[in-house]
Each structure stands twice: as structure tokens, then as C-alpha cells.
Amino acid sequence: MNTASKTQAVSNPNRRLISLSSLLPWAFAALFLLCLPLVFQSSAALTIMNQMAITIVFALSYNMLLGQGGMLSFGHAVYMGLGGFFAMHVMNMVEYDGLWLPLPLLPVVGGLFGMTFAFLIGSFSTRRAGTVFAMISLGVGELIAACSIIIVVFFGGEEGISGDRTMGPEVLGYDFAAQSEVYYLTVIWLLVATVLMYLFSRTPIGRIANAVRDNEERAEFLGYSQRHVRWMSFIASGFFAGVAGSLFAINFEILTEENLNLATSGSILLITFLGGVGFFVGPIIGAIVFTLLQTVLGLYTEIWALYLGILFVSCVMFFPGGFAGIIAMHRRPLALGKLNLLVGPYLKVAIPAITSVLSLAAVLEISFHKRHSFGDDHEMSLYGITFDSHGYQALGFAIVIAAISLFLVSRILPSIKAAWDEANHAGDAQ
Known part of the structure; x- marks a missing residue:
């Protein structure tokens, strides 16, 4: 009886602690x-x-x-x-x-x-x-x-x-x-x-x-x-x-x-897949991303739905777990204490990746404006720069920047994969 009472007394505080931590x-x-x-x-x-x-x-x-x-x-x-x-x-x-x-x-x-x-x-x-x-x-x-x-x-x-x-x-x-x-x-x-x-x-x-x-x-x-x-x-x-x-x-x-x-x-359905099916926080992330794309991005471009479709297809092809799945993938490196191994490669690929996204978006925006502009409305403003959308200079420059940035991303990806394998290896923590 005494042993059981002591065991219960010891276990109850732990349960209360777990309950309080789960409420945070x-x-x-x-x-x-x-x-x-x-x-x-x-x-x-x-x-x-x-x-x-x-x-x-x-x-x-x-x-x-x-x-x-x-x-x-x-x-x-x-x-x-x-x-x-x-x-x-x-x-x-x-x-x-x-x-x-x-x-x-x-x-x-x-x-x-x-x-x-x-x-x-x-x-x-x-x-x-x-x-x-x-x-x-x-x-x-x-x-x-x-x-x-x-x-x-x-x-x-x-x-x-x-x-x-x-x-x-x-x-x-x-x-x-x-x-x-x-x-x-x-x-x-x-x-x-x-x-x-x-x-x-x-x-x-x-x-x-x-x-x-x-x-x-x-x-x-x-x-x-x-x-x-x-x-x-x-x-x-x-x-x-x-x-x-x-x-x-x-x-x-x-x-x-x-x-x-x-x-x-x-x-x-798109929102749920985008956030991550099977994760409770997945639909929350997907709803936030979708609403921002629909409202905020929709104020700046008429083809926001195209970007959303590209994001959805890319997510399904390369990250079926959605944004929540991407976050969950990093739980093992975090538990092994090796998450720091990924910081450098991620920062290294960030600039060319963002540049490629912006340049590809510029290609789409220029092409859309060139196709749907009325009369002599050739002037277009993008990223704070005003230029002639019907000329080939702006479109060609965007294509060149996109090609260079995508090439740099492809060269950095092997180092990211090597860092990822090392971070998930259950060896000595770095």
C-alpha cells in the first residue's frame, strides 16, 4: 500500500507537468x-x-x-x-x-x-x-x-x-x-x-x-x-x-x-495538401499561405492563381508532406543535435533560389503584360523598375538571370544532400 502510494505521488506531478507543458x-x-x-x-x-x-x-x-x-x-x-x-x-x-x-x-x-x-x-x-x-x-x-x-x-x-x-x-x-x-x-x-x-x-x-x-x-x-x-x-x-x-x-x-x-x-483540398495531409498543423499552415497568396499577392498581380498552382504542383511532386512535412523532416537532425550542419548550406542556396524564383516570376509577368496590354500601353513596373514590356531587353535579361540562378542552385544541391545525410546520421553529435 505504501509503495503504491509513493508511486502515485511520484507519477502525479509528472503528469501535471506534462499537462501544463502541453498547454503552453x-x-x-x-x-x-x-x-x-x-x-x-x-x-x-x-x-x-x-x-x-x-x-x-x-x-x-x-x-x-x-x-x-x-x-x-x-x-x-x-x-x-x-x-x-x-x-x-x-x-x-x-x-x-x-x-x-x-x-x-x-x-x-x-x-x-x-x-x-x-x-x-x-x-x-x-x-x-x-x-x-x-x-x-x-x-x-x-x-x-x-x-x-x-x-x-x-x-x-x-x-x-x-x-x-x-x-x-x-x-x-x-x-x-x-x-x-x-x-x-x-x-x-x-x-x-x-x-x-x-x-x-x-x-x-x-x-x-x-x-x-x-x-x-x-x-x-x-x-x-x-x-x-x-x-x-x-x-x-x-x-x-x-x-x-x-x-x-x-x-x-x-x-x-x-x-x-x-x-x-x-x-x-489544395490548402490541405499544401499545408500537409496527416499533420494537425498542416491545414493551419496551408490556410495561412493560401490566404496570403490570394489576398496580399492578388493585390500585386493578376496571375496569383498561376503561382499558387505552380506551388501546389511543386509541393506534391517534391514534398508530398507539404510545409508541415518539411518542418517534420528536421526533427531527427534536431534530436541528434546536428541541425547546425544544415544552416550553412541553406544560407548558401537561399540567395540563388530566391533570385531564380523572382526572375522566373518576372518572365511570367512580362509575358502576361505583353500579351494582355492594350494599345500603346507598353510601360510596365516590376520590383520598383519601370521598363518597356514589349521590348526584348527586359524579357531576355530575366531569362538570363533565371538560367544563371538555377544553374547555381543545381551546383549547390549536392552539398545540401551531403549535409543532410550527415545531419541524419546517428553518429557523434557535432
Whole structure:
């Protein structure tokens, strides 16, 4: 008895220590998000950060299907869109019918509506995985997208449906008219949804979903119904997608057919792969990168989608684990104490690599401007330099710089590979 008591007394402090240390990243993330408006105070910056937070929730909900359950869906935007449209109708009921509902509770309503449709659609779509599930999701997505134009009462037709978030009861004196108030509401829901999805991935059903993803026959042999496991993950994913749709309705106060069509479903698939499928932080990284490319880069170039496509193809070909996978690759050198061996080669290749990217972008920008400029509009400004895009000097110079920088990168790559092999070798630490 005494020995057991001593053992428990010794083990409990360790467990509390582990619990506290695991909370530190969450506390840091919450503090970071809450302090961001103190740095970026403009309305445009707050709007971009709101869009980023919504995309993170949406991407994490999709990762519950693809990353954790191995279900490739081409129609996940359906549940975000349905949750958003229903939330918008509830918002209008608050305004016109006197329904009492504080705005911070609206994401729960949209989430439950998205979960309801996920329950119904998942009852037959999750019977099979792989290509069958993907094709069913594609068909459902196209069906709902068509219904959004036909069923005008619910979807509002081609013009969509709009509402006013400020007409509900005030919460602690806030009516959510200011963009900063909406930001804090979105961030709170981002933290809540992220924590809940993380905890779901650590539950038995979340662990079994990983087993079903890796080997569904073995999971069946152990007594778990792979169909019910996928169905439960599908339902949970639909709820959080509906939450993301409700946050979109709150932020932008309008929803259209674009919120649930195939293009939106394809975008979230791209975001998840870009960040890293199978990593919990992968969709977060992918959502941040995608939003920055779409909003910030979109302000400077009309062909931002081309750069995004090139980045996606390059990532899939050379780094299938996405950005999160690249970070995870360096855990072993870090554990071996040899991460310093990679710093020099990385810095050495950084300048020619960045130069090659900028010069190749210049080739694309000059070619695009030359092809789509009107009349005598030959003048073009790029990287702070103004020149004639229709002449061959600028284009030729960009091609030469790109060729030289790519050649330098190719010469440095063998040294990077040698340093990488040495850093991953479990010998004496440097």
C-alpha cells in the first residue's frame, strides 16, 4: 500500500507537468491571436485575418476526413455552405422576426445544420472509401450547387442571401458593428473549434479513424466497423465545416453559390495538401499561405492563381508532406543535435533560389503584360523598375538571370544532400 502510494505521488506531478507543458503552445497561440489587432489595426488587415481564421477552421474540418480518416472528398464545401446559408437565415430571423439569439451562438446553429446534412449524406456515402467515396462526394457537391440556383427560397438564387449581424442583442455592450469586434469573435471560435478538433483526434474514435485509414481490413478484424468510424468522423467534420460557414456569414454578411460549389471544395483540398495531409498543423499552415497568396499577392498581380498552382504542383511532386512535412523532416537532425550542419548550406542556396524564383516570376509577368496590354500601353513596373514590356531587353535579361540562378542552385544541391545525410546520421553529435 505504501509503495503504491509513493508511486502515485511520484507519477502525479509528472503528469501535471506534462499537462501544463502541453498547454503552453495553446496559450501562446491564444495570446498571439489576441494581440494581432494591436499591430495590424486597419480594416483591410482585420478582414484578411478573419478570412484566414475561417479558412483554418474549414481546412481543419476537411483534414478530419482526408488526413485522419483517409476520405478524399470533392464536395466538402457543401457543409460549410449549408451551415452558412442556414446561419444567414437565422440572422434574418433575428432581425425581422424578433428571434432572440446572441451573435456568438450563431456558429453553433450553423454547425448543427451542417452536421445534420453530414449525418444524412454520410449514412450512404461512407459505406465505401477510396474512389467510390470521392465520386459520391463529387456528385453530392454538384447536386447541391445546382440546387443553390434552383431553390431560390433558401439559397437566394444567383445573387445569394445577405443579412445584418448588428441587429441581434448586444453581448457585454458589443453589437459587432466594428471589424475588430468581429475579429475577436472569430478568433474565439477559431480557438474553440481548433481545440475541439484536436481533442477529437485524440479520442478513441479519432485513433481508430487513423487505423481505418491505414488498414481498414485489420480494423475490421479487430472488431471495429470501418463504415461507422468513417461516418462518425464525417458527422464531426460536417459540424465544424458548418461553424466555418457561420463565421463566414458573420464576417461578410452575404453568401452566394460560390460558397458551396466545386471550386471551393477544390480550394480546400489544395490548402490541405499544401499545408500537409496527416499533420494537425498542416491545414493551419496551408490556410495561412493560401490566404496570403490570394489576398496580399492578388493585390500585386493578376496571375496569383498561376503561382499558387505552380506551388501546389511543386509541393506534391517534391514534398508530398507539404510545409508541415518539411518542418517534420528536421526533427531527427534536431534530436541528434546536428541541425547546425544544415544552416550553412541553406544560407548558401537561399540567395540563388530566391533570385531564380523572382526572375522566373518576372518572365511570367512580362509575358502576361505583353500579351494582355492594350494599345500603346507598353510601360510596365516590376520590383520598383519601370521598363518597356514589349521590348526584348527586359524579357531576355530575366531569362538570363533565371538560367544563371538555377544553374547555381543545381551546383549547390549536392552539398545540401551531403549535409543532410550527415545531419541524419546517428553518429557523434557535432
